[in-house]
Structure formats: structure tokens, C-alpha cells
Amino acid sequence: MATATASAPKRSTPTTGRRDEFEVVKQRGRKLRIGIVVAAILATGILFGLVAFQAIIVTNQTTLDDLDARISQAERQNARLRLEVAELEAPDRIRAMALALGMEKPESVAYLEPIDVAELGEPLVPAVEDEGEVQ
Amino acid sequence: MTVASAYQPGRRIIVLLLVLVVAIGALVFQLLRLQVLDNERYLAWGEDQRMRTESLLGKRGDIVDRNGEELAISLQAPVIVADPLLVTDPAAQAEALAPVLGAEVADIEAALSSPGRFVYLARPTTEAVAEEVRKLGQDGVFIREEPERFHPNDESLARGVLGQVGVDNTGLSGLEAQYEDVLAGTAGQRVTERGINGKSIPEGVREMLPAVDGAAIELTIDRALQFEVERALRSSVEANGAQGGTVIISDPSTGEVLAMASVATTDTGRVATTSDNRAITWTYEPASVMKAITFSAVLNEGEATPTSKRVIPSKIDLWEETFTDETDYGTKWMSTSEILRRSSNTGTITWAGELEEPTFYQYLKDFGFGQSTGLGFPGESPGILDPVETWPGTHYATIALGQSIGVTPMQMLAAYNVIANDGVYLNPRLVKSIGGEPTYPTQERHVIEPEIADDMAEMLAGVVSGGTASRAQVPGYNIAAKTGTARKIQESGGYVDSAGYFHYIATVAGFFPAEDPQLSMIVVIDEPATDIYASQVAAPLFGELAAWSLRHYRVSPAGDVVFGSDDDLSAVGPSAATVPDGAGD
Incomplete structure (x- = not known):
């Protein structure tokens, strides 16, 4: 019995006479191979893609962990600097520094009262009208 | 005839088959044990190795004066702890640690030899001491951080008013005790899945219950x-x-x-x-x-x-x-x-x-x-x-x-x-x-x-x-x-x-x-x-x-x-x- 070969016609043949013995069979083997190859390539590609994606995730996770650690470190440093600033601004430190620099606490305080300008009378130096006339 | 009768390929095959059946049976049994009978235990064991639960402490609220100047603030301070089970030579390690921590050798050795898996060696301590301990690189001795209360002005300013906190950062006296519920934060928790190197496992379990910081108190004090x-x-x-x-x-x-x-x-x-x-x-x-x-x-x-x-x-x-x-x-x-x-x-x-x-x-x-x-x-x-x-x-x-x-x-x-x-x-x-x-x-x-x-x-x-x-x-x-x-x-x-x-x-x-x-x-x-x-x-x-x-x-x-x-x-x-x-x- 004849089997489907590569040379089998692709067109439909009359169903009468001796030719009825022949049957057109689709060429499955070749397509299957192509399909397998394509599928293999796709699968390999997907696998590579997944691996690459996982690698990116791992890298990003590491970066995230590093960032977390840096945030914690920065927060700790910020708190320590805040403490340092507060210590530098502390009154006891400022007082000690002032005394070390030779400053002294005044015995008393003198208050100044603003004087009414109108009570001063005529100014001792005449007002300058022309710069050229000033002696 | 004797030789022929001694050579019995059927028996060998049977023996081989029996061995294979036993081996496969053992494997199946082990598989059953791992996956079905004791699966919960091994699951828990694995999770215990991978899952790390960290307690997140809410920061204790600051106490500031009427102009916002800090009177009491909390910072993370180092503490020296040990896992006695991991300590290899308590006597030698205590000898090296004691002068750094400013403690008696006998006390440190006793702590390192104590039962249990956790003991404080210095709480709290300074960054300088922690660095010295880090340099020693001793087995079973670790540096952790815990919150500590600081008074930037000096310990005596408004001491009676502010009060004090204990080593566990809880108010003992003064305003620190009176407003404990306000100042103390609420602890949170972070659960992460980590690999053998301590790094987070990507796409692993990651659960977070954020800690809530304590509220700041502004005093009328100048x-x-x-x-x-x-x-x-x-x-x-x-x-x-x-x-x-x-x-x-x-x-x-x-x-x-x-x-x-x-x-x-x-x-x-x-x-x-x-x-x-x-x-x-x-x-x-x-x-x-x-x-x-x-x-x-x-x-x-x-x-x-x-x-x-x-x-x-x-x-x-x-x-x-x-x-x-x-x-x-x-x-x-x-x-x-x-x-x-x-x-x-x-x-x-x-x-x-x-x-x-x-x-x-x-x-x-x-x-x-x-x-x-x-x-x-x-x-x-x-x-x-x-x-x-x-x-x-x-x-x-x-x-x-x-x-x-x-x-x-x-x-x-x-x-x-x-x-x-x-x-x-x-x-x-x-x-x-x-x-x-x-x-x-x-x-x-x-x-x-x-x-x-x-x-x-x-x-x-x-x-x-x-x-x-x-x-x-x-x-x-x-x-x-x-x-x-x-x-x-x-x-x-x-x-x-x-x-x-x-x-x-x-x-x-x-x-x-x-x-x-x-x-x-x-x-x-x-x-x-x-x-x-x-x-x-x-x-x-x-x-x-x-x-x-x-x-x-x-x-x-x-x-x-x-x-x-x-x-x-x-x-x-x-x-x-x-x-x-x-x-x-």
C-alpha cells in the first residue's frame, strides 16, 4: 500500500478509478520537528528570561537590603548629630566656654532710656547741604 | 550438572529485585516520613532556619522645653550580649573582655558559662566599647542596639522634673513615669525570610507591623x-x-x-x-x-x-x-x-x-x-x-x-x-x-x-x-x-x-x-x-x-x-x- 510521501500532490484528487487507493496524508513529521524546535527555543528563551528576571530580583533585593541598612545608619547618625547639636547648645557648655574665654557675669545692669530728639535743641554740627561746603 | 544447578540466574534476579524493593521501599518510606508523617516538623524546622522575626521598638518620645530645645531624647545605644552555647572558651574570653567592659573577670566568666542562650554583658555601653568588643571577634559575643535615654544639657538639669527611665527604657519617676503611656512607643514586628548568608530571600515572606513612636512632650519649662x-x-x-x-x-x-x-x-x-x-x-x-x-x-x-x-x-x-x-x-x-x-x-x-x-x-x-x-x-x-x-x-x-x-x-x-x-x-x-x-x-x-x-x-x-x-x-x-x-x-x-x-x-x-x-x-x-x-x-x-x-x-x-x-x-x-x-x- 502506498504511503504518503514528500512527493504526494497537495491538490485533491478525483475519488474515482484506481486513484481511490491513494490517500493524501498531511506531512506531519516536518511540522512537528519545526514545532519542537520552536518550542525548545521558546522554552530556552523563557528559561533564560526567568533566570535573568530572578537575577534582577536578587540584585534588586540586595540593593534593597543595602538601602534599608543605609537608611537605618543614616537615621542613627541623624539622631546622634541631633544629640551633638543639643549638647553644643547646652547652657552649661556655653557658660563654661564663656568663662574660659574670660567673660564675666556683670554685677549689675544699666538701663538706657531713649531721649526725645526734640529736647536736644539745635544740632552742634550744621546740617550738610552741599558736600563741597563741608570744612 | 552441579555447576549448572549452582548457577541459578532466577534467584539472583529475585535477590536483586528484593534489594531494589527494599531500597525503593526505604526511599518511599523516607519520602512519606518527610512529606507526610513528619512534614509539619520539618516544615517548621526549615521555617525556623529561614524566617527571622525582629522586634521593632517604637522610639520613646522626646521631652523638649517650651522653645523646642531637647531636654531628653532617645537614641540607639550598643549593648554587649552573649550566647553561652556558642562561647568556646569562657575563661579566656572573659579574661579578654573584662578590661574592655570595665567588669570583673569572674563576673564575665560566670555570665559566659551560664545556662541559656542569652545573657547581657554590658547594658548599655558606648560606641567605643562596642568597637573594642567588635575587634576582639569572640565566638558567641555579639553587639546589639537598644534605645537609651540621653539628657543633652547634663544629667542634672531639671532632673527632678524630668525623672528617670530604667535600663528597659521605661519611666521610673517624674514626668517620664507620669507620661509613660504617651512617651513609650508601641513595638512593631518585621518578619523576613533570609538565606544562609543572612540576606533576604527575594520574593520570600516579608511581613511588617510598623512600630509606632511615642509622642513628644513639650514642657512649659524654659x-x-x-x-x-x-x-x-x-x-x-x-x-x-x-x-x-x-x-x-x-x-x-x-x-x-x-x-x-x-x-x-x-x-x-x-x-x-x-x-x-x-x-x-x-x-x-x-x-x-x-x-x-x-x-x-x-x-x-x-x-x-x-x-x-x-x-x-x-x-x-x-x-x-x-x-x-x-x-x-x-x-x-x-x-x-x-x-x-x-x-x-x-x-x-x-x-x-x-x-x-x-x-x-x-x-x-x-x-x-x-x-x-x-x-x-x-x-x-x-x-x-x-x-x-x-x-x-x-x-x-x-x-x-x-x-x-x-x-x-x-x-x-x-x-x-x-x-x-x-x-x-x-x-x-x-x-x-x-x-x-x-x-x-x-x-x-x-x-x-x-x-x-x-x-x-x-x-x-x-x-x-x-x-x-x-x-x-x-x-x-x-x-x-x-x-x-x-x-x-x-x-x-x-x-x-x-x-x-x-x-x-x-x-x-x-x-x-x-x-x-x-x-x-x-x-x-x-x-x-x-x-x-x-x-x-x-x-x-x-x-x-x-x-x-x-x-x-x-x-x-x-x-x-x-x-x-x-x-x-x-x-x-x-x-x-x-x-x-x-x-x-
């Missing part, structure tokens, strides 16, 4: 004023050889406490800030500072005016008690203002007798005596004020003079604030806001009429300008204040100690400027050795701190403006000539 008050108080107590002292400065219009300090002389003779807030927790008989309260009641009841005069004897017999003034002047016409200025005991008793006892008692309650101020401070004393029904015959007289009544310095200042605040009582406050939410006075009541408060302010200004509190004067300002020198009750219950001596407490309470009170203050000096009288011991400190705080808050001088040198200042400054030393104090 850091700069607090520092100056503590410095001046220490200096005064030291100079007067006193046992201790207390100063409170407040804003009478709001009840806000701007500075509150207590110091005591230690066994070594050093004067240091006390950890107990004696301004609120200590009760004593205030003596003559109470006379201002007595006259406030007398004037408000319409029994007298500032100019009302009476003949006052220098000695009064009341029931079985005899009350005298400082000097024997026989009898004398004195106005209420003069009685207050001279701090006359007999004059005060004479006018207090015009008040019905229940009326006088109600005034004392309205002024805030015998009850909590509403601060809610741990250990706050309500003072001692006997119910009027139990008063013996002389009680009204002794209370009018500031005896037979126990007050805290805070209560007395709050009472003076009534006079300074147009006759309205406002409960004192130490906290301005919690977590940004402002607080308000919880007690507000009308005690005396505003015009009576004005009269009293004028009378008290007379005590400073020409009375017992003259050394509290501040050039350029009108100061209103009253002195009080009290005998101190001894442990035996009487006023005399086992050696037969009296001990004294000197007080000055008042406000300034008298015509428009911006600030109020009480100064208490406990058992001064140089002089017993408040006019000599407490008044100078009152004047010094009044001058400083008036400058600090830029309150303009209202009286005569003073120019020039110190000589000029002395001409208008404190004068001891107006009143004999300590007379009627």
Missing part, C-alpha cells in the same frame, strides 16, 4: 531660665550653708511653670540637684508668706481695706497660747498694709479674727491648699489642711500666720498667682503640649475680686519697697513679695531637735512687675546656717532671679530708670535700713 535658676540656687544654698532649697518661677496668667528646681547638700558637702521634685512632693509650714493669703480673704470679705487701721498689741493671749511680734512695742496703730509690710503676727491674728472659720477655710481651699494642684505629678503631696470642724481654738490664728498648715512650694506659688492673676486660680501646668496637641488648665475658679487682687499687689509691693522683702528689690521694677521664716518640724513631731535646737525654713513668694504681673516666683531655703531670716537668706536670691528673668523675657522697667555706675545702682538698690534684719519675718 531651658535657659531653668539652668540659671539651678545655678543661682546651688550657689545660694552653698553660700548660706543650707540643707537645700527650692525655686519655682511661673507665668501667673497661664499657670505655666517656667522653671522648677530643687537642690540639696549631699553627705560629701556638695550641693546637687535632687532627683525628687521637692517643689511638689515636699510639705512644710510656710509661716508668714501665708499672711498675704489671710489678708486677701479679709479684704475680699470687706472686713478691711489697705488703709484700715487698728490698735495692734505686740502680744496676744489666745486660749493657752501667747502670740507676739518680733519686738515689744506695746500697742500701736497700724494699717493692714503696715501689718503686712512689718509682717506683724499679732496684727494678722487681729484681722483674721474677723473671719468666720468656715469662711476662712473655704478661702484656703479656693486658694488651692489641702488638695492636689492637678499636675498629677508622681508623689505629689496634697499638703495638710485639717477640716474646719476639727480646728481647735487657736487654729485660725496659727493658720493665718502660716502654721498648723502644710503646703508644697508649688501650692504656695499657685496661691500667689491668684493675686497676680486678678483673683482667678489657675492650676499650675508643666506640660504645654502632648504630640502637638496643646494642654489647658483643668482648674479655673474665681477666688477674690480683681480690685482686691490689685490692692494686695500694692500691699505686697510695699513689703519689698519698704518692708521685710527689701533685699528682693530689682532696680527699675516694682516687685511684690512676702517673706516667711518658719520653724521646721522635726522627726519627733516638735520644733526642737534632740540637741534642743530649732531649725528654720526661709521663704519668699511674690510676683513682678507688681502693676502688671508677668512672672511669679517662690524661693525656699531649707535650714540656712548663715542666717535664719528669709529677708536675709531667700530675698537676695529672689531679687537676683527676678532681675535675670525680667531681662530674659525683656520686660520693660516700669519704675524709675537707672543710669550709670554701680554706685548709682546701690543708691536705689536693696536697702537694709528700712527694716531691721529679719524683723517680723
